[in-house]
Amino acid sequence: MLENHAKLMRFFSEAKEVTGRKKLQKMVYILQSFGIPFEEKFQFHFYGPYSEELMLRVEELCNLGFIHEEKEVKSNYFQYHYTLTNEGTDFLNQFSVEMPNCLESIELLQGKSSRFLELVSTMLYFKDLPKDDVEAKVLAVKPKQKYSEEEMAEAWNLIGELAERLH
Amino acid sequence: MAYKDEQLQEEKVFKDPVHRYVHVRDRVIWDLIATPEFQRLRRIKQLGTTNITFHGAEHSRFNHSLGVYEIVRRIINNFQDRPHWNNDQRLLCMCAALLHDLGHGPFSHSFEKVFKLDHEYFTQAIILGDTFVNKVLERVSPGFAQEVADVIAKTHSNKLVVSLISSQIDADRMDYLQRDAYFTGVSYGHFDMERILRVMRPIEDQVVIKSSGMHAVEDYIMSRYQMYWQVYFHPVTRSAEVILTKILHRAKHLYEADYNFKLKPIHFLSFFTGDVSLEEYLKLDESIVHYYFQLWQEEDDKILSDLCERFMNRRLFKYVEFNPNKQISDLMRLMQLFKDAGIDPDYYLVVDSSSDLPYDFYRPGEEEERLPIHLLMPNGSLKELSRHSDIVESISGKKRTDHKLYFPKDFLQKIDDEKIVQEITGILYGKERE
Known part of the structure; x- marks a missing residue:
């Protein structure tokens, strides 16, 4: 009961600010893949794993005044920024929720581009396949992104690093 | 051929x-x-x-x-x-x-x-x-x-x-x-x-x-x-869904506590243990679920039998609008009052949010968030629907969400302690008891 909302608010509290819905989606998915208990259901979409449930919950948090959403007009699209409000902090103080410490991992992910996080989250989506097949599958489902071998290697490194930190 | x-x-x-x-x-x-x-x-x-x-x-x-x-x-x-x-x-x-x-x-x-x-x-x-x-x-x-x-x-x-x-x-x-x-x-x-x-x-x-x-x-x-x-998102449907969910939680809890079911939940066992084979999954359909719910009305466990009776006979929970921002302390107090009155809030006091349901409405979103609906313009270019349609823009700009608090109103009428009843109804409905 409101536990899933509280978990997301804990995430926003640690992230301080999240820029971009795509980045938000991929960060939550990546953390969930490493066992952080977010309950939102993700499906594979055009731009990688995506959760409608997550987006709706974030909208609820915005409507409740727990999260502040700022819309920034870019050249031909909008970008959204999210921060926890004082009311959100007050709620978290009243409503205790158990979450593993993932502050360092969140900071690590925040430093990456949304394009790179799309690659990492897509690789994790196919994590049950053998390593070579994962790369082949990524190239097959994302031909337009033209991910390089270096990016793939960097993504594997990040996955390894997260696995060490979060397990 | x-x-x-x-x-x-x-x-x-x-x-x-x-x-x-x-x-x-x-x-x-x-x-x-x-x-x-x-x-x-x-x-x-x-x-x-x-x-x-x-x-x-x-x-x-x-x-x-x-x-x-x-x-x-x-x-x-x-x-x-x-x-x-x-x-x-x-x-x-x-x-x-x-x-x-x-x-x-x-x-x-x-x-x-x-x-x-x-x-x-x-x-x-x-x-x-x-x-x-x-x-x-x-x-x-x-x-x-x-x-x-x-x-x-x-x-x-x-x-x-x-x-x-x-x-x-x-x-x-x-x-x-x-x-x-x-x-x-x-x-x-x-x-x-x-x-x-x-x-x-x-x-x-x-x-x-x-x-x-x-x-x-x-x-x-x-x-x-x-x-x-x-x-x-009809609130009455959501009430039935809340009760259904609580039945499943209760049955699982009882199984884990070695409760002696009169009707053994054979078809649910792998669901309770989290190891569902394809064969078992395919065997479970709505007729089987209704069969169990029908017979579980006669179980000794009062919570399970009550919830099943509610589901089968459409004796649903009532609801009030709930704002988690302004009413979180009310919710905490209600949970305590329900406990004091002998009503388990884990099963009988439920906040249900619009994000708990598996439907969505159209939102254009951010670049590369998800693929929107594209219009093919006469010059061959693509344009996102809400950039061209005032109607869609106005709908997709609205972010309506809601939260409801579900509870069995009939139980409140059976509480002996009048002070508890007054306080519960005061929180749920304002000061007056309905």
Whole structure:
């Protein structure tokens, strides 16, 4: 009961600010893949794993005044920024929720581009396949992104690093 | 003739209240419909507990799956000879459309939440496992089952094919909106699908809408919006869903506490232990669930028997609007008062949020957040729908969400301590007791 909302608010509290819905989606998915208990259901979409449930919950948090959403007009699209409000902090103080410490991992992910996080989250989506097949599958489902071998290697490194930190 | 090309001697039709007729000519489609795994969908309602509110909503996943297949069949007929369309993908599209919901179980939303299941996992398992469906698909060609599974999982490399089955304006949504409107009897949910099908155009990696057809798409977006609030999020349906979820939680809890069930939950055991095999999953349909709920009304456990009696006899929880921002301390206090009155708040005091339900409405979103609906402009460029349509812009700009607090009002009338009753009703309804 409101536990899933509280978990997301804990995430926003640690992230301080999240820029971009795509980045938000991929960060939550990546953390969930490493066992952080977010309950939102993700499906594979055009731009990688995506959760409608997550987006709706974030909208609820915005409507409740727990999260502040700022819309920034870019050249031909909008970008959204999210921060926890004082009311959100007050709620978290009243409503205790158990979450593993993932502050360092969140900071690590925040430093990456949304394009790179799309690659990492897509690789994790196919994590049950053998390593070579994962790369082949990524190239097959994302031909337009033209991910390089270096990016793939960097993504594997990040996955390894997260696995060490979060397990 | 190769099995994949085999045609029935005569076209078969299914009479359908939404599309008038569902036409089948391909042997493969006919054989898939005849499999036990597909026939099982007759025993799973499309809208779960919605029939408790809208009594006509008894239609099944079987109806809907045939409907999606029929829409895709018509789209493909329109796509013949259009640029970017490869007719070799025809059978793949139709099989994926027919089988896209194959893994749904009874009341799947509640089951998935409580037992941490995923119907999409079971769709894949049925298509790729040792099943009749798999045998039919592999007869088409080795590896064909995997292709169908990939299209349904949206991980197939052909994005155009995927977008027919799953996108913001896909065959799945077009069928369920119309079908759910028809069977619930509501007047929303209708739009000119024939017109939309006529203005759909395949491009390299998605289906787009010719800009002259924008008004038909506006109607579709409006109906999606109205169905969302008027049918899918109906508070009475949500009350039934809350009770159903609590029954499953209670039964699982009792099993874990070694409770001695009068009716052993044999069909639920693997769900309780979290190790559900495909064979066990396929055995559980709505008739089985109702059988248990019927008999569990006679269990000694008061919570389980009460919840089952409520579900079977439509004695639902009442609700009040709830604002988690302003009323969180009220909620904490209510939980304590319920405990003091001997009512377990874990089962009888529930906050339900709009994000708890598996439906969405159209939002253009951010760049590369998710693929929006694109209009194909006369100069060949693509434009996101809400940038061109004032109606869609105004709907998609509204972010309406809500939260309700559910509780058994009848229990409050049985509490002996008048002070507790006064305080509970004061919090729930303001100062006066109803």
